[in-house]
Amino acid sequence: MARIVMKFGGTSMAGIERIRSVAARVKREVEAGNQVAVVVSAMAGETDRLVGFCREASALYDPREYDVVVSAGEQVTSGLLAIALQAIGVPARSWLGWQLPIHTDEAFAKARIGTIDTAALDASLSAGEVAVIPGFQGVAEGGRITTLGRGGSDTSAVAVAAAMGAERCDIYTDVDGVYTTDPRIVPRARKLHQVTYEEMLELASVGAKVLQTRSVGLAMKEGVRVQVLSSFTGPDAPMADTLPGTMIVGEEEIEAVERQVITGIAHDKNEAKITLTRVPDKPGAVAAIFAPLADANINVDMIIQNIAHQAGQAGPGSTDVTFTVPGADLARSIDALNGAQGEIGFAELVHDTRVAKISVVGVGMRSHAGVASQMFTTLGQRGINIQAISTSEIKVSVLIHEDETELAVRVLHTAYGLDAEAA
Template identity: 75%
Template sequence: MARIVMKFGGTSMGGIDRIRAVAERVKGEVDKGNDVAVIVSAMAGETDRLVQFCREASSLYDPREYDVVVASGEQVSSGLLAIMLQSMGVQARSWMGWQLPIRTSEAHASARIDDIDADILCKAIEGGNVAVIPGFQGMTEEGRVATLGRGGSDTSAVAIAAAMKADRCDIYTDVDGVYTTDPRIVPRARKLAKITYEEMLELASVGAKVLQTRSVGLAMKCQVPLQVLSSFEDKPGTMIVDEQDIEDSEMEKQLITGIAYDKNEAKVTLTSVADKPGSVSAIFTPLAEANVNVDMIVQNFARETGNTDVTFTVPSDDLAKSLDVLAKAKDEIGYREIAHDTNVCKVSVVGVGMRSHAGVAATMFQTLADRGINIMAITTSEIKVSVLIEEDYTELAVRVLHTAYGLDAEDDAA
């Protein structure tokens, strides 16, 4: 008998028939003798509808009231799932964030979970109830409803699993696991049986959309075993676990675990920045103050003139704000011109195997060069190499890298 947290996203909850299928899935775990808590998202499209209402009411809406409005979507689906479970003879009831409570920070619309009192939940599930909890929300110290930001239900699920000391947190979604890369681009992409938290964290942060980055970070910190699986098919998904829980034999088979890409990047170049102390700081300090997340940074020195071109990437959504901030800081920074390009893509290869194997980056650069793909910027971590390329080459780059690292499935029946 295990204690399991199950999380179902908006597509899984998209209509009464789908909620019925979710309830059957939950009943399956209960019938196996497991104690279950379920975290649900709003029905597909519902959050968008509610956000749109708020925007129409006022472009400068109060995030505290926005939270009151949008939190209702998950409230509805939790009540409906409880009703559906009861109709199948499964004892169930819903608990909203304020009823437990799930304590959050005061950062309305993008709050952080501070603390979850799991006593009520643990007692409920030990008493044979399935606990149904709306994801994405909690209550501030002040007693107001707060939401965690879009995609926050994954984080709710992991936080609740950690608080309940669950044996496993299953994230049901519209894909059946984590793949070596996007199967829409590479039909021979393989589903991974296991992946480490670190790899998943890197993949999520460089564009793989299967899990919210925050939720993976929290799972890693709290050592919650995560599973990503399909809510529409009954087969095992991908387990996301600690490195030591993966056998060496599994690990060493592959140097690279996955390849991700992110087209939502924009490249900004400042030309002829004076090469003097403080000029780089003058660029990035105002961007940080404007909450722009700068990613890749490249400096090109021109030894003759003593000037430098500085190139970096920002999320496309923040481009306008970034250009505005940089225009205002022009005198302080001292650059000649500002150029930008949204026709770029970041392609990343991720794998804990590269810690112990040299040559991963070299293979990447050579493979891309062989196809005439120009690299505009590079950034690396211990288990990741990312390059910025022209957006039109995205699919080609992903395919050739997938083959180069030996990730292609043996046949198409991946």
């Protein structure tokens, strides 16, 4: 008898009619002979409402009390789903974070899951009950409620799947899977049947917002097979028979026939570019730039250092340094750098938010040379200027002008052979 975890987001839990649809979907898995745990989010909008109350009560709210307040949203939906399951003849009970318990550290409002006790859960599943578990919550050692931070329900689902040895963890979302790229930009984008954890991490962190990144990292560490699939056939339609989604698995599981050099193309317009001109060309100069940013907890992404200006009568040699930071951190970055202008010794700080990062991702590039070269050639042929480049083992990213985002994604999608056959 296989064990599976099913996770439903806030849109799927928004109101009793939708909760009933979820119950019907769960019943099908039970009738297929599975032992099922369901992890649920709060009703869409509810967590925002509760967070709003906390902020209104005090801008500097105590995160321990915040967790008491916001965890109530998932408590409500877990009880309601248990009732809806019982109403269609499926034995079910809710297990709150402190009841299982799901142990976490004491980082209130952004806790990390430690261990999950499974004795009671095992007994309940073996007795034929569906376990309904509120996502996003746990309990700290002292017995106080914790929450995992926004989007933490995906992580809860993967952690529960790992603890109970589930065959897979099905994440029902607003999208029906992971695509080769954003279908709003490329109508001929294809849904991927399989994708590796590493690729999913790269695709998620560069803009394909399907799963919380933390949950993918945990799934990789614990070897939990995750499936992303749609809870709706249309934006407001009740959940019908679900089409197969995308399986996120280890590289060894990817079927040979599925293997391609490039799995997907992501874009991210939330980067900002900063250039410091005439930084002295001497040891320690680059460290002087990035230390104040690290102190301000700002993640620097792409870094390029131009050819040095030659030393001469005008003084010692110097160089321009360009890098990107998250757009939301731009103002703080400028403050930090200007505050350190004396130590760094740059002439001018130039910034630009009208940039986009385009990434091609695929585990196949480990064994295929020429991926980066093909990317640069393709973009160059269309006159798209590359402002910065960064690479990892399974990803090549370039920074371009924001206005060229859609063009770049489309030509690359075609160039790497990702376009679906015309219907």
